[in-house]
Amino acid sequence: MDIDGARLLSDLRELAAFGRVGTGVNRLAFSAEDIAARQWLLERMRAAGLEARIDGVGNVYGQTPGVSKAVIIGSHTDTVPKGGWLDGAMGVIYGLEVARTIIEAGKDGGVDVVSFADEEGTFLGTLGSRSFVGALGEDDIARAENGDGEELSAALVRAGYGHQDRARLDPARHIAYLEGHIEQGPRLEAEGKRIGVVTSIVGMRRMLATFHGQADHAGTTPMRLRKDAGARLIAFAHDLTERLRDVAGPDSVWNFGRIAFDPGASNVVPRRAELLIEYRDVEIAVMDRMEATIRAAVETADGGGGVRTEAVLLEAARPAHMDPAVGAVIQAAAAAAGVEALVMPSGAGHDAMHLADKVASGMLFIPSEGGRSHDTAEDSAEADIILGCQVMVETARLLLGRTA
Numbered sequence: 058m059d060i061d062g063a064r065l066l067s068d069l070r071e072l073a074a075f076g077r078v079g080t081g082v083n084r085l086a087f088s089a090e091d092i093a094a095r096q097w098l099l100e101r102m103r104a105a106g107l108e109a110r111i112d113g114v115g116n117v118y119g120q121t122p123g124v125s126k127a128v129i130i131g132s133h134t135d136t137v138p139k140g141g142w143l144d145g146a147m148g149v150i151y152g153l154e155v156a157r158t159i160i161e162a163g164k165d166g167g168v169d170v171v172s173f174a175d176e177e178g179t180f181l182g183t184l185g186s187r188s189f190v191g192a193l194g195e196d197d198i199a200r201a202e203n204g205d206g207e208e209l210s211a212a213l214v215r216a217g218y219g220h221q222d223r224a225r226l227d228p229a230r231h232i233a234y235l236e237g238h239i240e241q242g243p244r245l246e247a248e249g250k251r252i253g254v255v256t257s258i259v260g261m262r263r264m265l266a267t268f269h270g271q272a273d274h275a276g277t278t279p280m281r282l283r284k285d286a287g288a289r290l291i292a293f294a295h296d297l298t299e300r301l302r303d304v305a306g307p308d309s310v311w312n313f314g315r316i317a318f319d320p321g322a323s324n325v326v327p328r329r330a331e332l333l334i335e336y337r338d339v340e341i342a343v344m345d346r347m348e349a350t351i352r353a354a355v356e357t358a359d360g361g362g363g364v365r366t367e368a369v370l371l372e373a374a375r376p377a378h379m380d381p382a383v384g385a386v387i388q389a390a391a392a393a394a395g396v397e398a399l400v401m402p403s404g405a406g407h408d409a410m411h412l413a414d415k416v417a418s419g420m421l422f423i424p425s426e427g428g429r430s431h432d433t434a435e436d437s438a439e440a441d442i443i444l445g446c447q448v449m450v451e452t453a454r455l456l457l458g459r460t461a
């Protein structure tokens with residue numbers, strides 16, 4: 058059973074025209090471009106023979122009619138500001154192309170296709186997939202707004218979705234969830250592999266360390282008499298880097314993403330300093346160890362140089378594990394297409410992390426050129442885009458228990 062590579066690429070290019078900026082796409086959730094792209098996708102799904110609709114949070118959802126079991130395939134079609142043309146969009150068009158291929162083959166069992174709303178968090182990150190698995194509360198919707206102060210509930214009404222009911226995962230029908238995605242990193246390219254099979258999506262925690270010193274004249278105050286919040290932060294960051302190296306796992310990553318000094322002037326000793334720390338790993342135990350290490354470093358630093366030091370946890374997302382049996386099927390499908398897959402974690406979050414709680418889930422990656430993503434430079438080789446979809450149709454076929 059072969060997908061139509063030319064049709065796949067042509068649909069991807071058509072979708073990329075909604076919100077095009079140079080080689081990239083600007084299609085923020087519930088912008089005019091995003092709403093138009095959802096309508097286009099709805100029509101494409103219907104043309105493919107799916108029973109399709111847009112639900113109450115903007116999910117575009119198409120079901121194969123007349124079947125009792127289905128693999129559900131999807132991702133998202135919204136983008137970050139000035140994002141790439143493949144992030145999310147490719148996984149949705151994979152679903153569409155796999156559904157078309159299987160419907161045309163006239164086989165039993167089916168493929169349902171979904172484009173989840175606002176994965177990128179213009180209003181509320183992974184809004185659509187959270188709604189789809191029943192992990193979204195009314196208070197989550199009520200609180201959410203975009204950077205311009207528009208409320209999510211108002212945006213849903215403006216888009217014409219607000220009064221629709223919300224589509225839900227159907228455990229009696231859905232035997233597995235599959236998501237194809239660009240890797241958004243350099244590992245596949247570095248290893249010379251064309252297909253990645255995701256084991257887990259890493260968990261992430263964000264902590265804010267704050268240093269409380271005293272503002273003084275930077276010319277008149279002797280060094281030994283200063284309570285310099287900025288100098289303490291810099292020493293702390295060095296110390297913490299060493300400590301994290303000692304406790305990190307092989308795939309742990311961490312980042313000091315923002316430093317802020319108050320008042321932030323060349324002639325004033327910083328009164329207050331803030332360090333934003335983010336770290337990720339696939340194992341909760343490793344993340345716990347990293348958090349304990351940060352707290353220990355804070356305890357060591359606290360009070361030194363007359364600067365009080367504290368840290369708070371701002372945000373936490375736990376790791377999500379893909380289903381090993383589904384992963385094995387993706388590997389077998391890749392082998393059938395003549396390539397050996399790389400088994401790897403995902404360092405980025407995806408809609409699959411919510412689906413994985415409720416249904417056997419698998420993710421397939423293809424290489425990102427230069428590892429670039431969340432930028433207009435994002436691209437992948439046409440041959441890899443087509444190969445990924447071919448592996449996905451074979452995966453769906455195997456999962457549906459078919460013979461070609």
Ligand SMILES: [Zn+2]
Binds near residue numbers: 144145
């Ligand atoms: Zn994405």
